[in-house]
Amino acid sequence: MAAGELSRAEAMKLLVDPAVARSRPARSRKHFIVETVCLVVSVEGIHGGHRYSFAIPTKSKQINLRVGCEFSYDVTAPTPVTVQVRPRSDSSHQLVSETWSTTPSLPVDEYSDIYGNPVKRFVMPSGPVVLRYNAICAVPDEVDPDPTGATQVPVEELPGQLLHFTLPSRYCLSDELMGMAWQLFGQTQPGAPRVQAICDWVHDNIKFKYGTSNPLTTAADVLRDRIGVCRDLTHVAVTFCRAMNIPARYVFGYLPDLYVPVDPNPMDFAAWMEVYLGDRWWTFDPRNNARRAGRVLIGRGRDALDVAMLTTFGPAAFQSMTVWADKYPTKSEATP
Numbered sequence: 637m638a639a640g641e642l643s644r645a646e647a648m649k650l651l652v653d654p655a656v657a658r659s660r661p662a663r664s665r666k667h668f669i670v671e672t673v674c675l676v677v678s679v680e681g682i683h684g685g686h687r688y689s690f691a692i693p694t695k696s697k698q699i700n701l702r703v704g705c706e707f708s709y710d711v712t713a714p715t716p717v718t719v720q721v722r723p724r725s726d727s728s729h730q731l732v733s734e735t736w737s738t739t740p741s742l743p744v745d746e747y748s749d750i751y752g753n754p755v756k757r758f759v760m761p762s763g764p765v766v767l768r769y770n771a772i773c774a775v776p777d778e779v780d781p782d783p784t785g786a787t788q789v790p791v792e793e794l795p796g797q798l799l800h801f802t803l804p805s806r807y808c809l810s811d812e813l814m815g816m817a818w819q820l821f822g823q824t825q826p827g828a829p830r831v832q833a834i835c836d837w838v839h840d841n842i843k844f845k846y847g848t849s850n851p852l853t854t855a856a857d858v859l860r861d862r863i864g865v866c867r868d869l870t871h872v873a874v875t876f877c878r879a880m881n882i883p884a885r886y887v888f889g890y891l892p893d894l895y896v897p898v899d900p901n902p903m904d905f906a907a908w909m910e911v912y913l914g915d916r917w918w919t920f921d922p923r924n925n926a927r928r929a930g931r932v933l934i935g936r937g938r939d940a941l942d943v944a945m946l947t948t949f950g951p952a953a954f955q956s957m958t959v960w961a962d963k964y965p966t967k968s969e970a971t972p
Contacts, residue, residue, distance in 0.1 A: 697777040700732065702964040703890040703932050704770035705905075707946060708955040711760045715950030719756040720935050720943060721769040723889070726752070727933040734771035739764075751942060753935040760952055767946075772964055779895075779927040783920070786913035788826040791881050798912055801883035805938035807854045807871045808886075810878035816859070817879035831911050831920055834876045839925035842869050846901065866923035867907040867940050873922040874909050874939065883912035886939045887919075890932040890961035896924075903959045905945065910936065932961065 705721055723729055736744070738758070745757045791802070804811045820837060824830040843863045855875040858868040870886055877884035891906035893899055908921040908931075921928060935943030 698730075698774045699777045699894075699930075700964040701729075701773050701775055701890070701892055701930055701932060701961060702770070703773055703892075703961045704768070705957065705959045706766065706768045707957050709760060709765045709767075709948075710953045710955055711762050711765050712951040712953070713762055715760045715948050715952040717758060717760050717949065717952065718947045719758075719767060720753055720945055721756075722754050723771065723773060723932045723934060724753065724936070727931075728776050729932045730774040732772040732774055734769070737768045739766040739768075749942075751935070751937050753937070753943060760948075760950075764955075765952070773932050775930050775932060777929065779929045780919040780921075780931070782927065783828040783831070783911075783913060783918040786828040786916075786918055788830065788882060788913060794883065794912070798883045801885050801912065801938065802878050802881055804878070806941045807939040808875040808878060809854055809856050810875045812856055813859065813875050814879040817876045821876065821880060827913055828918070830880060831877060831882065831913070831918075834873050834880075835920050835922040835925050838869050838873045838876070838922040842872060844869065844923060869922045870907040870909050871939055873920065877909070877911055885910050885917075885936050886943065887933060887936050888940070888943055888945075889934040890959070891928060892930045892961040892963065894928070894930040894963070896926075896928070903961055905934070905959055906931075907940070930961070 703723070722734070723731055725731075736756070738744070740761065742758045742760070746754060747757065748754050791799075794802075802810075810817070821830055821833055824833045841862060842858060844865065845863055846865060848861075848863045849858070849865055849868050853864065853868060855868075855871040858864040858872050864872075867886075867888070874884040874886055886907065887910050888905055888907045891908075906923070908919060908923065910917040911920055912918075919927075919931070934945075937943045
C-alpha cells in the first residue's frame, strides 16, 4: 500500500457550527461558506475565483471592520475539504480587500452552492495544514433595520421559492415541535410581534453557555436541556417560526462587539436568523435579542448543516481556530 493511502473508506465529517458562539469541540471538522461583497478593491491569494456581484450601495455612514479566521489541522492522508469564510455579496457590507492563504500553498477551486454561498474546495496534504482568511469590510454604522410593523404573509401568498424555509430540516424539527410552538405563541399577534415573542422566549428560557452542544444537537435536544450556544438558540427560534408558517433561514457570520460591552471570551463566529415578513427578509437575533451593528454575513441556509464552516472528507484532525472581527481604522482615523 502506498504511503498515505487509506486502508478503508473515511466518512465525511462536518465541523458543523461548533465554533459559532465560541464553543470549540476538539477533533471536529468544519465547513465555511462566504460570498464576495461589493466594492472589491484588492484580492490576493485567490486561485480560480467567484463571479463578483455587487450589493446596493448604502448612503449611511460606514465604518471599516477587519474580519477573518485561521484554522489548523493535522492531516494523516490527503483529504478533500470545503471551506466557507468569505462574506456574501448580497448583504449590507462591502468587501474592500481580502487575502486567503494556505500553508503549505495549495491550488483552490471555488463555486457557489445552491444558496448562493461561495465555497472554496481543495485537497489538504498529509501533515500540518493552516488555512487563513483576512478581509477588510465596510459596514453601515447603524444597527439592524427595525422590523416593527412587518406583517406575516399567508402561506398561499408566499413566493414559491421560499416555501422550503417553512419545512423541517436536519436541526430544525418544526413538525415535531409544532404543538409546543402553537401553545406558546398561538395567541401572539402575527408578523413581527410574533417573531419577537419567539426571540424573547428563546432568549429568556434557553441558557447560553459555551461548549454545551455538539454537531448532532437538534432544536428538540436544546429545548429538552434548556441550554446551548448561539447556533442552538437560533435553531430553536427558526423551528418555532417555521412551525407557525413563517419562512425562516439560518445565518452565520462575523459579529464584532460594536456599541456593546466587550465579551471577555475569545471572538468566534455568530449565528442569527432571517425571517420573511411583508416583502423582504428581516434580521432577528435570539442569542443577543437586540438589533446590532456590524454584522458581516457569511452564509445562509436551512440550518447549520447548510453553512458548516468547514467540511473534511477524510482523516484530518482539527487542532485550533482563531476568529477576529473588530474595527479597522480608516486613513483619517489612523493619521495623528
